[in-house]
Amino acid sequence: MDRNLIWQLIEPSHLVLYAAVLGIVLWRSRAGKWCRGACALLVVAFGLLPTAWALTNPLEQRFGFPPKLDRVDGIVVLAGAEEGRLSEVYAEPQLNEHGDRLTTFLMLAERFPNARLVHSGDTSRRSQSDIARAVLLGAGLDPARIVFEKRSRNTCESPAAVRDLVAPRSDERWLLVTSAAHMPRAMACFRTAGWEVTPYPADFGRGPGALHFGLVDNLQDLDLAAHEWVGLLYYRVRGYTSELFPAPRGEQCRTAVC
Numbered sequence: 329m330d331r332n333l334i335w336q337l338i339e340p341s342h343l344v345l346y347a348a349v350l351g352i353v354l355w356r357s358r359a360g361k362w363c364r365g366a367c368a369l370l371v372v373a374f375g376l377l378p379t380a381w382a383l384t385n386p387l388e389q390r391f392g393f394p395p396k397l398d399r400v401d402g403i404v405v406l407a408g409a410e411e412g413r414l415s416e417v418y419a420e421p422q423l424n425e426h427g428d429r430l431t432t433f434l435m436l437a438e439r440f441p442n443a444r445l446v447h448s449g450d451t452s453r454r455s456q457s458d459i460a461r462a463v464l465l466g467a468g469l470d471p472a473r474i475v476f477e478k479r480s481r482n483t484c485e486s487p488a489a490v491r492d493l494v495a496p497r498s499d500e501r502w503l504l505v506t507s508a509a510h511m512p513r514a515m516a517c518f519r520t521a522g523w524e525v526t527p528y529p530a531d532f533g534r535g536p537g538a539l540h541f542g543l544v545d546n547l548q549d550l551d552l553a554a555h556e557w558v559g560l561l562y563y564r565v566r567g568y569t570s571e572l573f574p575a576p577r578g579e580q581c582r583t584a585v586c
Contacts, residue, residue, distance in 0.1 A: 340554050341547035344370045374550050375543040383553035384533060388508040391515065391527040391576055400440040401500035404490055404525065405433040406483065406514060407449030408507065410459035421462040425531075426507050430460065432530035433505050434467055437474075443503075444494055445474035448486040483514050483559075484568040487521035496523070507531035509552060513559050516569035524577075 336342075347367035354360030373379055409429040411422040423430065437445055447464070450457045457476040465471055480489040496502055506514050508529035518525050533549055563569045 339551045340374055341551050344374065344547070371543070375546045380546045380549035380553060383557065384509060384549050387510075387512055387553060387556050388529070388532055390573070391508070391511045391529055393528065394503075394526050397440075397503075399501060400436070400443045400503055402444040402446065402494060402496060402502040403433060403436050403440070403505060403528075404446045404448055404486075404502060405429055405460075405505040406486060406510070407447065407456040407460065408510070409531075410456040410463075412456060412459065415459050421459045421466070423459075423463065428531035429505055429507060430463055432528065434464065434469065436503060436505065436528065437469060445469070446477055446490050446494060447474065448477040448490050449480050449483075450478040483510075484517040484520070484563060486514075487518045487523050491521070491523065501526060503528045505530055509533065509556050512574055513556060513563065513569075516560065516563065516571045516574045519571065519574060520569045527576075 344367055347363045347370060351360050351364035351367055354363060406429065409423050409426040411424040414422040433445075433447075437443065447457060447460045455478075457478045461476055464474065475493050477486070477489050477493055480486040502523075502525045504511075504514060504518060504525040505528050508531060511527050511529045515525075515527055533552065560569075560572060564572045
């Protein structure tokens with residue numbers, strides 16, 4: 329079974345739904361009463377208390393923006409902003425809630441006109457690379473500047489696949505653009521591959537102290553945070569990474585918690 333489908337079935341927000349459905353189906357039984365109680369507790373714990381914030385904030389604040397960017401030789405943006413199903417339905421490129429990855433990438437490409445550019449990853453059967461190409465080139469990006477890496481199917485396959493394409497020198501400075509919550513897992517992968525890129529986070533969902541009190545928003549944020557924490561643990565246990573929760577190094581410590 330596809331891993332993404334498995335995760336969708338066991339997302340924390342779905343536990344609330346499963347408890348509610350079982351509580352109704354088993355209404356007259358003791359098990360039904362327990363399920364309804366569990367549903368109420370889950371709604372409070374996951375949807376009303378700042379649980380999502382407590383899990384998301386450490387991820388998003390782990391890596392700050394580089395304090396000084398006087399020279400950038402290359403920029404890598406990881407796939408994930410592309411909405412494959414809707415792009416297919418409407419025959420026009422569509423972006424999802426992580427679209428800031430591509431807008432940040434475009435901003436940096438304009439700021440550093442001599443930097444080489446890479447879009448990495450193509451994890452969907454509806455080509456994320458093709459969607460990203462349509463968006464980026466449609467925004468005026470010179471097609472001669474960018475390459476689209478389509479081989480990698482997960483975050484930890486990206487470093488080797490990108491290196492094969494661009495052969496970066498050890499003295500070059502490359503920026504890595506991805507969602508702030510995803511940055512720790514991405515940095516762990518790049519470091520394990522021996523490539524010390526400079527993180528440039530995008531797509532912040534919450535700022536420090538920014539509590540949400542909407543049930544739906546909190547459950548969505550909880551699913552995102554849980555996905556990242558489980559991903560960090562899974563990659564470490566499987567040996568894909570050498571750090572469970574990588575910390576900033578060097579100049580990165582000036583803008584993040586080390």
